[in-house]
Amino acid sequence: MERNDVFKQVNEIFIDVLDNESIVLSDQTTAADIDEWDSLNHIHLVVTIEKKFKVHFSSKEIQSWDNVGEMVDSIYEKVK
């Protein structure tokens, strides 16, 4: 799987979990850019990503992402 494929699927997960069709992510997108991306929804994003990509994140990883790019990198490292 290419990084771009991971990125596209993560964008779809954001749209689905945050229930907002207009979300268009970039690597630089942070929680400050999306109202619905709060600590509660972050948990559901992580759960959905883990299920979708069949990966498991450590406690440190869940806290470490500062933006979407870092999140996608973290997934890509596990599935490439």
Place this chain on the structure above:
Amino acid sequence: MQTSLTYIIDRISSKNKLHAKKIKNNLQNFDENYFSRAELFFRKYQAVLQRENKTLDFAIDCYLQMVADINYETVQFMHTGEYSSKSFDEVNKRVYNNPDIMNYYVHGILMSQFLWAHHYNILIFFSKIINEYSNNIVNYLEVGGGHGLYTSEAISIIGNKAKYDLVDISQSSIDIAKMMIDNNDVSYFLSDIFNFEPVRKYDFISMGEVLEHVENPVKLLKKLHSLLNDGGRLFITVPTNGPTIDHIYLFKNTDDIRSVIAMAGFEPEKEFCIYAEDVSPEVAEKYKVSMMYAGVLKKQK
């Protein structure tokens, strides 16, 4: 002048922006009373930290480590529908007898009392209850005193006409409770509650967020039943769906809690429930958002 609270929020923002978003949202709903109480609390707490040669930065890091633990446990809970710890022995080794964990965990819990809206609202409810029942309280017991905040609150309302006992299984908790309460009239007991055999019965027992830490909550409530005067009151708080590293017994909803209360021979006299997140009941149900239950219980007739 920068307050302790604004310093804490700034520091959390620099380390965990998502969590800071939640805390800032919490603060929007609070009144002036909250801000003055929070400032008093954090200044007292800073003095306690200084006595231990620790800083507020240390406490904030402890708090964020606890938040990281909870987030991780919540992800696992969403996958499995179960708490990760299954037995008291397991938690005793993993947490209570593990200084590496307790060193940050106790401080994390203490910080959360004024950073989480539901914790603060439960404290305000407790305060109202103590005011209401204070004339009938001569012997007061806190079980699992943890950070000492509730006993401090009781002392500030009831004064020195009552005797105060605090029992906790953890030396780390007792150490910090002693410093936070800072009152020589309180007696502290390092003991498993099941081995605690006081010489007198109590008019009021407070037990915040303990029931979910045991394998058999009915047995624990029955023990408290035996420690309480017939006309006494038991104040408990219990979370539903609240995964953490040391929760064992899963209450899926408030009816699960009421069922355990009834089986132990108690009945609720007053109740207050609040979600741990600022969400609608529909969202809370969908995502199994934790709800904090607070109840004033009396013995069944």
